[in-house]
Amino acid sequence: xxxxxxxxxxxxxxxxxxxxxxxxxxxxxxxxxxxxxxxxxxxxxxxxxxxxxxxxxxxxxxxxxxxxxxxxxxxxxxxxxxxxxxxxxxxxxxxxxxxxxxxxxxxxxxxxxxxxxxxxxxxxxxxxxxxxxxxxxxxxxxxxxxxxxxxxxxxxxxxxxxxxxxxxxxxxxxxxxxxxxxxxxxxxxxxxxxxxxxxxxxxxxxxxxxxxxxxxxxxxxxxxxxxxxxxxxxxxxxxxxxxxxxxxxxxxxxxxxxxxxxxxxxxxxxxxxxxxxxxxxxxxxxxxxxxxxxxxxxxxxxxxx
Amino acid sequence: xxxxxxxxxxxxxxxxxxxxxxxxxxxxxxxxxxxxxxxxxxxxxxxxxxxxxxxxxxxxxxxxxxxxxxxxxxxxxxxxxxxxxxxxxxxxxxxxxxxxxxxxxxxxxxxxxxxxxxxxxxxxxxxxxxxxxxxxxxxxxxxxxxxxxxxxxxxxxxxxxxxxxxxxxxxxxxxxxxxxxxxxxxxxxxxxxxxxxxxxxxxxxxxxxxxxxxxxxxxxxxxxxxxxxxxxxxxxxxxxxxxxxxxxxxxxxxxxxxxxxxxxxxxxxxxxxxxxxxxxxxxxxxxxxxxxxxxxxxxxxxxxxxxxxxxxxxxxxxxxxxxxxxxxxxxxxxxxxxxxxxxxxxxxxxxxxxxxxxxxxxxxxxxxxxxxxxxxxxxxxxxxxxxxxxxxxxxxxxxxxxxxxxx
Numbered sequence: 001x002x003x004x005x006x007x008x009x010x011x012x013x014x015x016x017x018x019x020x021x022x023x024x025x026x027x028x029x030x031x032x033x034x035x036x037x038x039x040x041x042x043x044x045x046x047x048x049x050x051x052x053x054x055x056x057x058x059x060x061x062x063x064x065x066x067x068x069x070x071x072x073x074x075x076x077x078x079x080x081x082x083x084x085x086x087x088x089x090x091x092x093x094x095x096x097x098x099x100x101x102x103x104x105x106x107x108x109x110x111x112x113x114x115x116x117x118x119x120x121x122x123x124x125x126x127x128x129x130x131x132x133x134x135x136x137x138x139x140x141x142x143x144x145x146x147x148x149x150x151x152x153x154x155x156x157x158x159x160x161x162x163x164x165x166x167x168x169x170x171x172x173x174x175x176x177x178x179x180x181x182x183x184x185x186x187x188x189x190x191x192x193x194x195x196x197x198x199x200x201x202x203x204x205x206x207x208x209x210x211x212x213x214x215x216x217x218x219x220x221x222x223x224x225x226x227x228x229x230x231x232x233x234x235x236x237x238x239x240x241x242x243x244x245x246x247x248x249x250x251x252x253x254x255x256x257x258x259x260x261x262x263x264x265x266x267x268x269x270x271x272x273x274x275x276x277x278x279x280x281x282x283x284x285x286x287x288x289x290x291x292x293x294x295x296x297x298x299x300x301x302x303x304x305x
Numbered sequence: 306x307x308x309x310x311x312x313x314x315x316x317x318x319x320x321x322x323x324x325x326x327x328x329x330x331x332x333x334x335x336x337x338x339x340x341x342x343x344x345x346x347x348x349x350x351x352x353x354x355x356x357x358x359x360x361x362x363x364x365x366x367x368x369x370x371x372x373x374x375x376x377x378x379x380x381x382x383x384x385x386x387x388x389x390x391x392x393x394x395x396x397x398x399x400x401x402x403x404x405x406x407x408x409x410x411x412x413x414x415x416x417x418x419x420x421x422x423x424x425x426x427x428x429x430x431x432x433x434x435x436x437x438x439x440x441x442x443x444x445x446x447x448x449x450x451x452x453x454x455x456x457x458x459x460x461x462x463x464x465x466x467x468x469x470x471x472x473x474x475x476x477x478x479x480x481x482x483x484x485x486x487x488x489x490x491x492x493x494x495x496x497x498x499x500x501x502x503x504x505x506x507x508x509x510x511x512x513x514x515x516x517x518x519x520x521x522x523x524x525x526x527x528x529x530x531x532x533x534x535x536x537x538x539x540x541x542x543x544x545x546x547x548x549x550x551x552x553x554x555x556x557x558x559x560x561x562x563x564x565x566x567x568x569x570x571x572x573x574x575x576x577x578x579x580x581x582x583x584x585x586x587x588x589x590x591x592x593x594x595x596x597x598x599x600x601x602x603x604x605x606x607x608x609x610x611x612x613x614x615x616x617x618x619x620x621x622x623x624x625x626x627x628x629x630x631x632x633x634x635x636x637x638x639x640x641x642x643x644x645x646x647x648x649x650x651x652x653x654x655x656x657x658x659x660x661x662x663x664x665x666x667x668x669x670x671x672x673x674x675x676x677x678x679x680x681x682x683x684x685x686x687x688x689x690x691x692x693x694x695x696x697x698x699x700x701x702x703x704x705x706x707x708x709x710x711x712x
Binding site for chain 2: 002003007010011013014017128129131139140147149218222223224226228229231232264267268273274275277278
């Protein structure tokens with residue numbers, strides 16, 4: 001029983017991380033029908049941005065005071081992620097806005113490889129994994145048999161809060177309405193006075209900001225970052241978005257938690273153990289797609305941010 | 306005007322010559338540097354090892370140490386008439402990249418031999434390619450026993466490739482040596498095993514498990530992690546349920562270090578033990594903690610008298626990266642190739658047909674290197690079977706026990 005509870009807790013932490021990244025996939029797809037495969041790399045770049053901020057910007061005297069250093073590191077990580085996403089949108093995707101859909105998809109893969117190699121070659125010592133500082137309360141939250149690091153709790157809290165905030169923003173704000181309009185019909189939205197370029201840029205910025213937060217919190221939680229991390233986590237996030245129904249905010253979050261839980265529970269209880277945990281994730285994905293090809297929360301009640 | 310341009314051309318040539326001389330002088334420290342007869346041209350010693358990626362800390366040490374051996378040979382005019390250079394190919398610890406690297410090196414008629422690889426899994430794809438061209442390969446670091454003695458290495462050993470040699474001890478000694486230390490000496494009786502599923506980790510853990518069981522320990526859990534995993538909370542909770550008193554990890558430090566750290570912070574305070582794949586300073590900087598153990602091949606480099614000259618020479622070169630766990634072995638591997646090349650050529654000319662002679666010369670090579678005496682048995686394995694157990698104490702690897710596995 002205690003193992004089950006512990007594994008559930010582990011699954012929720014993993015799900016929270018995946019959710020932050022999956023939101024970026026699903027939003028961009030909702031607006032321009034592009035699977036932005038470079039989004040995992042935006043997450044990775046955010047972690048390196050956070051590390052750079054901690055190393056070179058945070059003053060030595062406050063490095064150990066987490067409530068000062070964590071916000072600075074978060075701002076640094078988000079700034080780098082957003083900057084990269086803006087460049088990516090402007091120079092890689094915008095010129096292909098009216099190209100066949102395969103072209104931006106392949107470009108996304110190219111951008112992904114480029115960003116990985118760029119960081120690996122130009123960030124000092126990034127050819128191997130780098131230690132990431134624990135800029136949060138150290139130690140564990142212990143509830144009975146369950147132990148979760150405080151940084152894991154932070155990850156869950158931030159992930160849930162930001163998902164709700166994003167959902168509210170898209171449903172309630174003026175810009176959110178413009179986003180939904182563009183998603184439904186870009187041409188009509190344009191006639192109604194919506195500037196599609198601004199909407200698309202905003203979508204990339206929001207997704208990248210979430211990924212940047214995820215990158216920094218991931219580093220804080222695991223104390224280790226490497227240039228491969230975006231690829232691995234990105235695949236899970238992409239799967240979560242598909243599972244929940246690409247384009248749906250709620251779907252991405254639910255899908256992410258399902259994947260986190262399936263991974264840890266399958267590793268514990270299914271035959272083959274941790275060796276086959278990825279297999280079960282994709283078994284669940286296939287089952288869902290067989291019976292609901294649009295994903296759990298895809299059309300008809302699609303939010304399509 | 307014409308005279309002027311001739312003059313400036315001469316200056317340019319002069320500058321280039323000086324720059325070129327500086328380029329080579331940088332790697333030559335002796336007074337006799339450049340005095341050797343190199344009229345017959347240049348021969349390459351290939352190096353295949355990870356120069357980027359998670360394991361580059363080990364791979365860069367291999368490259369630099371081979372470079373050191375080659376530089377010294379050039380100073381001493383070991384190979385008459387030829388200048389030696391190192392041709393390094395990055396395998397990124399990836400078998401497919403290793404195959405590309407091997408193909409590239411084997412297409413060059415001036416490549417005499419190859420030092421490498423680091424990973425046993427990469428060696429598996431490199432061996433057949435180099436073997437086709439009869440290019441001798443000496444690995445400083447492959448510890449999987451099947452590479453020399455074939456699949457049935459324990460019962461019916463059969464030489465796998467007559468081009469393949471290695472200067473380090475193998476996992477069917479390393480695994481049991483670790484088991485003896487952990488079970489008999491440290492008194493751990495309930496052991497969990499986690500591997501990364503690669504050739505090296507699987508082989509090592511299998512040999513460890515056999516001997517540990519023989520010594521009276523119980524293997525309470527066996528799990529696998531992915532090569533790109535970073536969050537090990539799930540697998541830790543799984544083994545925690547079996548309440549082990551030690552964890553044996555078959556794999557390398559990029560996963561082992563965060564695994565150790567996450568295990569300890571999740572309240573499972575037991576030592577992690579691994580093989581030579583985790584014996585690197587990076588293991589500690591990435592999260593490996595006090596009490597963790599590793600076996601590695603050979604005696605501790607900084608304690609060996611024979612290694613002193615190597616360590617000093619390496620320091621004098623001012624390489625950016627440490628020589629790492631395999632530096633001394635790579636130096637010996639490169640020297641075995643260079644020494645055998647001198648014997649095989651015996652002042653004659655190099656051609657691809659000399660490769661068979663070189664193979665024979667390596668087979669009978671006998672020298673004293675940084676890690677002790679360097680000789681190969683009939684399978685290409687090193688006759689030097691010394692192993693060392695290291696433990697992290699005070700944030701550093703310290704030797705705990707050195708010896709040979711005797712059963």
